[in-house]
Amino acid sequence: MAAYLIRRLWQMIPTLLGVILLVFFLFKYFGGDPAEILGGLNASKEQVDAIRDQLGLNKPVIEQLWIFIKQIVTFDWGRSWATNEAVSDIFAKRLPATLTVMVPILVLDALLAIPLALGVAYVRGSLTDRSIMIISTVALSISFLVYVIVGQYVFAFQLGWFPVQGWSDSFWTNLAVYSPLPILLAVMVGLAPQTRLYRTFFLDEIGHDYVRTARAKGMTEQTVLLKHVLRNAMIPILTNIGTSLPGIFVGSFLIEVFFSIPGLGREVLGAVNRSDYPVIQAVTVYLAVITMVVNLLTDVLYKLVDPRVVLK
Numbered sequence: 001m002a003a004y005l006i007r008r009l010w011q012m013i014p015t016l017l018g019v020i021l022l023v024f025f026l027f028k029y030f031g032g033d034p035a036e037i038l039g040g041l042n043a044s045k046e047q048v049d050a051i052r053d054q055l056g057l058n059k060p061v062i063e064q065l066w067i068f069i070k071q072i073v074t075f076d077w078g079r080s081w082a083t084n085e086a087v088s089d090i091f092a093k094r095l096p097a098t099l100t101v102m103v104p105i106l107v108l109d110a111l112l113a114i115p116l117a118l119g120v121a122y123v124r125g126s127l128t129d130r131s132i133m134i135i136s137t138v139a140l141s142i143s144f145l146v147y148v149i150v151g152q153y154v155f156a157f158q159l160g161w162f163p164v165q166g167w168s169d170s171f172w173t174n175l176a177v178y179s180p181l182p183i184l185l186a187v188m189v190g191l192a193p194q195t196r197l198y199r200t201f202f203l204d205e206i207g208h209d210y211v212r213t214a215r216a217k218g219m220t221e222q223t224v225l226l227k228h229v230l231r232n233a234m235i236p237i238l239t240n241i242g243t244s245l246p247g248i249f250v251g252s253f254l255i256e257v258f259f260s261i262p263g264l265g266r267e268v269l270g271a272v273n274r275s276d277y278p279v280i281q282a283v284t285v286y287l288a289v290i291t292m293v294v295n296l297l298t299d300v301l302y303k304l305v306d307p308r309v310v311l312k
Contacts, residue, residue, distance in 0.1 A: 005296070005300075008299070009296075012296075015288075015292060016289065016292070019284075020068070020069060020072060020285060023284050024064075024065055024068050024281075027277050027281060028064070068281070075088060076088065077278060077281075077282040078278045079278065080276050080278060080279055081275075081277065081278060082274045082276045083276075087279055087282045090267060090279060091264070091282070094262060094266075094267045095249070096171070097167065097256075097261050097263040097264075098256070098261075098263035098264045099248065100171065100174050100175055100179055101179050101182055101183060101186075101256075101263065102248035102249075103248055104175075104179065105183055105187060105190065105248070106248050108183070108187045109187060109190045109194055110194075110241060112187065113190075113191055113194035113195050113198055114198055114237065116195050117194070117196075117197075117198035117199040117201075117202060118198075118202055118225060118226075118230060120132050120195065121202035121225070121229075122221065122222070124203060132195070133196065133199075135192070136195055137192075137196075139188075139191075139192035140193055140196075144185075144186075144189050144254060145254070147188060148185060148254070148255075148258050152258075155181055161181075162177075162180055162181035163177065163178060163181075164259075165178075165259050165260035166178050166260060167260060167262055178259070178261070181259070182255045182258075182259045185255075186252070186255060194240075197240060198233070198240075201236045202225070202229055202230075202233050204233075205228075205229045205232050205233045206225075206229055210228060211224055211228060211229065214228055231305065234305045235302055238301050238302065239298065242298035245294045246287055246290045246291045249286075249290050250265055250283065253265040256269075264283070268280070271283075
C-alpha cells in the first residue's frame with residue numbers, strides 16, 4: 001500500500017506540471033490582454049501600458065511562468081486584479097460558505113439514493129419500480145432553474161418555511177436557517193439521476209452467478225442484496241461519488257447566485273465576468289489538485305470495500 005501511494009503521489013507531479021503549463025499559456029495567449037480589459041474602452045495607450053507594467057505583463061514569458069509556479073508552490077496566488085484582494089483570502093472567506101451547502105448535499109444524495117435504489121432493485125419489474133423510474137425521468141427533464149423558482153415561491157413565499165436569500169457570520173445560523181432550502185432543492189434534483197444510476201449498478205450485480213449461488217444456498221433476497229449485491233456495487237458507486245466530490249470545493253454558481261450565498265462558485269462566476277485571471281487560474285489549479293487527491297483516495301477506498309482489489 002505504501003509503495004502504491006508513493007508511486008501515485010510521484011505521478012501527480014508531471015500531471016500537475018502539465019495543468020500549470022496549460023493554464024498559464026491558455027491565459028497568456030488566448031485570454032485577451034488583461035491590461036486592455038482592466039483599462040476599459042476609454043483607456044489611453046499610456047494607461048494600458050502602465051497597467052501592463054504594474055501587472056508584470058511586460059516581463060519575459062519564462063519569468064512570468066516562474067512567478068506563476070512560485071505562487072502555486074508557496075500558496076501565494078497574488079492579488080485579484082479587480083478588487084486587489086489577496087486570492088488566498090478570497091479562498092479562505094468564500095470556501096466555508098460553499099462547504100456549508102455542498103457537503104450536506106453530497107452526503108444526503110448518497111444516504112438517500114443508495115437505499116432508495118436498492119429498494120427499487122428489490123422490487124424490480126413491479127409497478128413501483130416502473131413508477132419510480134418514470135418519476136425520475138420526468139424529474140431529470142426539468143431544469144434546476146425551475147426547481148429554484150418554484151421552490152422559492154412555494155417554500156419561502158407561500159409557506160414561509162425558509163428565507164429566500166441571506167447569509168450570516170454564524171455557521172449554525174447558516175446551516176439551520178439559510179442552507180436548508182438550497183440543500184433541499186439540490187437534493188431533489190440530484191436524487192433522480194443518482195437513483196437511476198445506482199439501480200443500474202445493483203441490477204447488474206443481481207445478474208451475476210454468485211447471486212444465483214447465494215439464493216441456491218437458501219439465503220433470502222434481502223440478505224443477498226444487503227450482504228453481497230450492495231458490497232460489490234459499492235465500487236462503481238464510490239467512483240461516481242468520487243467524480244462529484246471535487247465539485248463541493250468549488251460550489252454551484254446557480255445555488256449561490258439565486259440564494260445570495262457568498263461562496264466560491266459565486267466568486268468564480270464574478271471573476272469570469274470581470275476577466276479576473278489570477279482568481280480563475282488559482283481555482284483551475286486548485287480544482288486539478290483536489291481532483292487528483294480525490295481519485296487517489298477513491299482508489300484506496302476500493303481496497304477497503306473489496307479486499308480482492310489489488311492496487312498496483
